[in-house]
Amino acid sequence: xxxxxxxxxxxxxxxxxxxxxxxxxxxxxxxxxxxxxxxxxxxxxxxxxxxxxxxxxxxxxxxxxxxxxxxxxxxxxxxxxxxxxxxxxxxxxxxxxxxxxxxxxxxxxxxxxxxxxxxxxxxxxxxxxxxxxxxxxxxxxxxxxxxxxxxxxxxxxxxxxxxxxxxxxxxxxxxxxxxxxxxxxxxxxxxxxxxxxxxxxxxxxxxxxxxxxxxxxxxxxxxxxxxxxxxxxxxxxxxxxxxxxxxxxxxxxxxxxxxxxxxxxxxxxxxxxxxxxxxxxxxxxxxxxx
Amino acid sequence: xxxxxxxxxxxxxxxxxxxxxxxxxxxxxxxxxxxxxxxxxxxxxxxxxxxxxxxxxxxxxxxxxxxxxxxxxxxxxxxxxxxxxxxxxxxxxxxxxxxxxxxxxxxxxxxxxxxxxxxxxxxxxxxxxxxxxxxxxxxxxxxxxxxxxxxxxxxxxxxxxxxxxxxxxxxxxxxxxxxxxxxxxxxxxxxxxxxxxxxxxxxxxxxxxxxxxxxxxxxxxxxxxxxxxxxxxxxxxxxxxxxxxxxxxxxxxxxxxxxxxxxxxxxxxxxxxxxxxxxxxxxxxxxxxx
Amino acid sequence: xxxxxxxxxxxxxxxxxxxxxxxxxxxxxxxxxxxxxxxxxxxxxxxxxxxxxxxxxxxxxxxxxxxxxxxxxxxxxxxxxxxxxxxxxxxxxxxxxxxxxxxxxxxxxxxxxxxxxxxxxxxxxxxxxxxxxxxxxxxxxxxxxxxxxxxxxxxxxxxxxxxxxxxxxxxxxxxxxxxxxxxxxxxxxxxxxxxxxxxxxxxxxxxxxxxxxxxxxxxxxxxxxxxxxxxxxxxxxxxxxxxxxxxxxxxxxxxxxxxxxxxxxxxxxxxxxxxxxxxxxxxxxxxxxx
Numbered sequence: 026x027x028x029x030x031x032x033x034x035x036x037x038x039x040x041x042x043x044x045x046x047x048x049x050x051x052x053x054x055x056x057x058x059x060x061x062x063x064x065x066x067x068x069x070x071x072x073x074x075x076x077x078x079x080x081x082x083x084x085x086x087x088x089x090x091x092x093x094x095x096x097x098x099x100x101x102x103x104x105x106x107x108x109x110x111x112x113x114x115x116x117x118x119x120x121x122x123x124x125x126x127x128x129x130x131x132x133x134x135x136x137x138x139x140x141x142x143x144x145x146x147x148x149x150x151x152x153x154x155x156x157x158x159x160x161x162x163x164x165x166x167x168x169x170x171x172x173x174x175x176x177x178x179x180x181x182x183x184x185x186x187x188x189x190x191x192x193x194x195x196x197x198x199x200x201x202x203x204x205x206x207x208x209x210x211x212x213x214x215x216x217x218x219x220x221x222x223x224x225x226x227x228x229x230x231x232x233x234x235x236x237x238x239x240x241x242x243x244x245x246x247x248x249x250x251x252x253x254x255x256x257x258x259x260x261x262x263x264x265x266x267x268x269x270x271x272x273x274x275x276x277x278x279x280x281x282x283x284x285x286x287x288x289x290x291x292x293x294x295x296x297x298x299x300x301x302x303x304x305x306x307x308x309x310x311x312x313x314x315x
Numbered sequence: 316x317x318x319x320x321x322x323x324x325x326x327x328x329x330x331x332x333x334x335x336x337x338x339x340x341x342x343x344x345x346x347x348x349x350x351x352x353x354x355x356x357x358x359x360x361x362x363x364x365x366x367x368x369x370x371x372x373x374x375x376x377x378x379x380x381x382x383x384x385x386x387x388x389x390x391x392x393x394x395x396x397x398x399x400x401x402x403x404x405x406x407x408x409x410x411x412x413x414x415x416x417x418x419x420x421x422x423x424x425x426x427x428x429x430x431x432x433x434x435x436x437x438x439x440x441x442x443x444x445x446x447x448x449x450x451x452x453x454x455x456x457x458x459x460x461x462x463x464x465x466x467x468x469x470x471x472x473x474x475x476x477x478x479x480x481x482x483x484x485x486x487x488x489x490x491x492x493x494x495x496x497x498x499x500x501x502x503x504x505x506x507x508x509x510x511x512x513x514x515x516x517x518x519x520x521x522x523x524x525x526x527x528x529x530x531x532x533x534x535x536x537x538x539x540x541x542x543x544x545x546x547x548x549x550x551x552x553x554x555x556x557x558x559x560x561x562x563x564x565x566x567x568x569x570x571x572x573x574x575x576x577x578x579x580x581x582x583x584x585x586x587x588x589x590x591x592x593x594x595x596x597x598x599x600x601x602x603x604x605x
Numbered sequence: 606x607x608x609x610x611x612x613x614x615x616x617x618x619x620x621x622x623x624x625x626x627x628x629x630x631x632x633x634x635x636x637x638x639x640x641x642x643x644x645x646x647x648x649x650x651x652x653x654x655x656x657x658x659x660x661x662x663x664x665x666x667x668x669x670x671x672x673x674x675x676x677x678x679x680x681x682x683x684x685x686x687x688x689x690x691x692x693x694x695x696x697x698x699x700x701x702x703x704x705x706x707x708x709x710x711x712x713x714x715x716x717x718x719x720x721x722x723x724x725x726x727x728x729x730x731x732x733x734x735x736x737x738x739x740x741x742x743x744x745x746x747x748x749x750x751x752x753x754x755x756x757x758x759x760x761x762x763x764x765x766x767x768x769x770x771x772x773x774x775x776x777x778x779x780x781x782x783x784x785x786x787x788x789x790x791x792x793x794x795x796x797x798x799x800x801x802x803x804x805x806x807x808x809x810x811x812x813x814x815x816x817x818x819x820x821x822x823x824x825x826x827x828x829x830x831x832x833x834x835x836x837x838x839x840x841x842x843x844x845x846x847x848x849x850x851x852x853x854x855x856x857x858x859x860x861x862x863x864x865x866x867x868x869x870x871x872x873x874x875x876x877x878x879x880x881x882x883x884x885x886x887x888x889x890x891x892x893x894x895x
Contacts, residue, residue: 178512194845202852210504214790215816221849222758223841236505261513264590265484269511272492300844468802500794526795551803554880555774559801562782 059099063092065115066099074108075255077248081115085122088169092125093143097150108259109157111251112173114164118187123168129296130305137297138289144169145285152176152207153278155267157258161251163244167192167226172204174238175211178258178270181251182229183244189232194224197304198295201288203281210277212236349389353382355405356389364398365545367538371405375412378459382415383433387440398549399447401541402463404454408477413458419586420595427587428579434459435575442466442497443568445557447548451541453534457482457516462494464528465501468548468560471541472519473534479522484514487594488585491578493571500567502526639679643672645695646679654688655835657828661695665702668749672705673723677730688839689737691831692753694744698767703748709876710885717877718869724749725865732756732787733858735847737838741831743824747772747806752784754818755791758838758850761831762809763824769812774804777884778875781868783861790857792816 059066063082069075078099080086088096103110114120128140151158151173158177166174166182166189174180174189182189191208193200200208200221208217212235219225232238242250258266281288295301349356353372359365368389370376378386393400404410418430441448441463448467456464456472456479464470464479472479481498483490490498490511498507502525509515522528532540548556571578585591639646643662649655658679660666668676683690694700708720731738731753738757746754746762746769754760754769762769771788773780780788780801788797792815799805812818822830838846861868875881 179509194841194849197842197845199845199849199852205849205852212505213503213793215792218758218853219819221853222846223838224845239509258513261484262487265487265489265514266512268585269484269489269495270508272489272495273508273511295848469799502795503793529799548803551774552777555777555779555804556802558875559774559779559785560798562779562785563798563801 059102061091061095061099064095064099066103068107069252072256073106074259075252076103076107076110077113078103078110079113079115080121083116085119085165086114086116086170087122087125087127088144088147089125089128090140090143093140093147097143097147100150100154100156104154104156107156108263109159109255110154111159111161111248111255112177113161113248113251116164119164119170120160120162120166120187120189121170121173122165123170123172126305126309130302130309132297134293134297137293141289141292142285145281145288148172148176148203149278149281153271153274155263155270157255157266159251159255159258161247162187162189162238163247165189168200171237172200172207175207179254180238181240181242181247181254182232182238183247184229184241185244186228188226188228189237190224190226191221192224192226194222196224196308197301201292203277203288206277206280349392351381351385351389354385354389356393358397359542362546363396364549365542366393366397366400367403368393368400369403369405370411373406375409375455376404376406376460377412377415377417378434378437379415379418380430380433383430383437387433387437390440390444390446394444394446397446398553399449399545400444401449401451401538401545402467403451403538403541406454409454409460410450410452410456410477410479411460411463412455413460413462416595416599420592420599422587424583424587427583431579431582432575435571435578438462438466438493439568439571443561443564445553445560447545447556449541449545449548451537452477452479452528453537455479458490461527462490462497465497469544470528470530471537471544472522472528472531473537474519474531475534476518478516478518479527480514480516481511482514482516484512486514486598487591491582493567493578496567496570639682641671641675641679644675644679646683648687649832652836653686654839655832656683656687656690658683658690658692659695660692660701663696665699665745666694666696666750667702667705667707668724668727669705669708670720670723673720673727677723677727680730680734680736684734684736687736688843689739689835690734691739691741691828691835692757693741693828693831696744699744699750700740700742700746700767700769701750701753702745703750703752706885706889710882710889712877714873714877717873721869721872722865725861725868728752728756728783729858729861733851733854735843735850737835737846739831739835739838741827742767742769742818743827745769748780751817752780752787755787759834760818761820761822761827761834762812762818763827764809764821765824766808768806768808769817770804770806771801772804772806774802776804776888777881781872783857783868786857786860 063080065079065081067077067079069077078096080092082089082092100110124144129137132140158179160174160177160180162174162180162182164183165187168191171189171191191200191204199205205217205221208221212220216235220227227235227237229238229241233241240250353370355369355371357367357369359367368386370382372379372382390400414434419427422430448469450464450467450470452464452470452472454473455477458481461479461481481490481494489495495507495511498511502510506525510517517525517527519528519531523531530540643660645659645661647657647659649657658676660672662669662672666672680690704724709717712720738759740754740757740760742754742760742762744763745767748771751769751771771780771784779785785797785801788801792800796815800807807815807817809818809821813821820830
């Protein structure tokens with residue numbers, strides 16, 4: 026696993042304005058150059074309205090601070106030039122595995138706060154973007170990967186062995202309140218209670234049945250289906266659709282925006298507990314053995 | 316299309332108290348006389364508890380200011396004498412087509428505000444009425460027609476070619492926030508997001524599947540089924556059922572009641588935009604050609 | 606029906622601290638001694654983590670003040686020693702019939718307030734307990750019995766002739782607002798509106814279909830299935846699951862906690878009405894004839 030050093034994180038944060046400038050400038054020349062080493066961005070030759078944002082951080086697309094930052098900045102740039110974006114992955118068997126545990130393990134309240142704030146930024150950007158967002162879920166999608174998917178306007182999942190869900194309870198902690206709320210908005214309160222309490226990972230058929238994804242298709246057709254669905258959404262004039270999306274999601278975003286600091290402090294009080302840290306340490310140890 | 320002149324609207328508003336008196340007085344003599352030229356009101360010979368409110372404004376039961384007013388006043392009168400009301404239409408193939416675009420096109424903020432206020436009045440009256448309300452949906456029911464249906468206690472739709480839904484996004488604007496909320500309360504958040512974003516009109520089978528209507532029946536049996544269902548609801552003593560309905564819907568109504576002016580101003584800021592007006596103009600032009 | 610005299614209720618309330626001490630002390634010696642004459646408490650020989658709380662107040666497990674108190678105190682004790690509790694009944698054909706009407710009939714605002722407060726206490730304790738709670742619904746479960754079931758983490762119902770639901774509207778009053786909300790959280794807003802308005806009692810198949818229960822099984826397997834399901838839930842470490850449950854249910858409990866007095870006064874204003882008292886009197890009369 027290529028992990029950005031934790032000591033480097035505050036440096037990363039300070040360097041955001043530079044990184045943003047670099048992306049913005051290169052973006053004017055060619056949209057391909059929005060790509061970084063962790064995500065690639067492409068547009069369709071026959072349809073410049075649609076961008077494809079592909080996560081490519083091996084081995085499991087776990088999101089460290091740099092990747093969260095890249096996604097936030099890229100989305101903001103795409104809002105200036107595109108009408109829709111498809112999220113997908115080139116990592117084999119994985120859509121996205123969630124937050125990089127290395128960012129949560131043996132950290133300090135300060136560093137945790139910086140990282141968690143990047144996660145909040147990315148989520149508010151993705152969930153609230155005026156772009157049409159479609160998740161092309163071509164692999165496992167636990168925890169933060171499920172958050173990415175649920176934040177899109179539409180979800181297409183590869184039929185097969187992959188799972189999706191919020192499994193934080195299995196690691197001894199829990200999803201943050203705004204992610205719980207996102208799940209309730211997606212699959213309703215009752216199913217969410219069960220899923221969150223048991224840290225449930227859904228197979229694709231179950232995910233479709235409860236509404237966690239909108240449709241299934243063969244693994245090698247996910248991207249093609251996502252493009253076809255995107256074209257359907259883009260037939261709607263932007264004005265009405267954007268107004269509608271903004272009105273539907275504004276309250277949920279505002280709620281987090283007004284409680285960011287409390288959310289960071291509460292999550293830190295849980296995640297920095299020795300018992301939770303121990304579970305994470307064991308988990309990281311088990312990954313190394315693989 | 317018989318359209319009340321826009322210049323006449325403020326006159327109409329000023330004349331409301333007179334119109335109300337007229338209806339009230341005639342209502343004492345015979346319930347049939349609650350009828351106006353836009354809606355008829357009848358009671359069952361064998362069951363005075365049940366009123367049938369039939370919309371009859373050709374060609375598509377689009378709701379202008381007068382029709383909204385007639386519906387509000389009639390419902391308030393029926394609350395004094397009946398226990399339940401069935402909403403239906405005598406216009407061929409149409410239950411109700413929504414607000415009359417002529418009331419929204421080439422208008423002023425003042426006239427828009429008066430009209431929109433009549434729409435708010437009608438909705439709060441219908442949604443909050445202690446009467447049992449059943450929609451006998453015997454034709455297409457887009458936009459405001461869908462709002463009428465969703466505001467009732469129960470919905471029966473004719474099996475066949477008709478559609479129902481909130482298609483405002485297709486006209487370049489959006490449903491007001493309280494209507495979005497009404498849809499979420501009816502079919503849940505996730506389905507509402509998709510439907511509102513795409514301006515989706517549901518066929519009857521889909522409408523049943525997502526819960527936008529409660530049952531389907533043959534077109535020529537809609538009214539008979541509505542009466543049978545009404546009798547089921549009226550077997551419940553009024554006290555418990557009315558208290559329950561009031562408690563279930565009070566917060567939603569109060570929320571609009573306390574933000575009426577903001578809602579009017581926000582909707583005006585959207586609907587009076589030149590781009591939205593242009594879409595409406597083209598739409599009205601296309602209707603004239605038919 | 607063995608009914609605790611209403612005059613004894615205020616005595617009961619004053620005696621709560623003593624009763625609590627008695628239960629607490631005996632609980633240290635053996636969990637079986639948490640049992641009272643209205644409920645029995647047992648633990649599995651092979652699994653001390655799981656307690657079984659069995660209601661045994663003939664003829665229908667109607668909840669009087671004493672029973673509500675016993676349940677509240679027992680749950681609080683179990684929180685100290687167990688990880689999960691299964692609610693069930695030894696009364697033939699009945700899981701729980703709801704509040705004891707004798708506590709609501711010919712009462713005074715003061716006595717009503719004391720009783721209703723015990724109901725609030727029990728509900729907030731059961732709904733918010735960190736214990737895993739599973740309802741083994743082995744008989745009819747109307748009104749308050751349905752509240753018990755809906756407050757658990759998971760519901761297993763005996764296949765067969767039994768019914769479950771909130772039928773208060775049939776008695777001329779209504780469920781309190783927090784119980785209405787609990788139903789919405791369980792089966793969604795739309796289904797709740799219909800069920801509450803009609804005082805609907807669901808057969809087991811319907812209850813499963815709308816999500817009012819999570820699964821059905823043969824009547825003589827309900828308890829075994831509840832234990833198996835409990836073991837599944839207890840595989841999750843307590844920390845993550847308890848945090849999750851607390852975050853999911855906190856707002857709902859806080860809402861009642863901050864409006865207890867208003868809720869009591871509002872319910873008293875309805876239930877003490879002569880018309881509602883008359884319906885209750887007739888109901889009690891009809892029970893005596895059986």
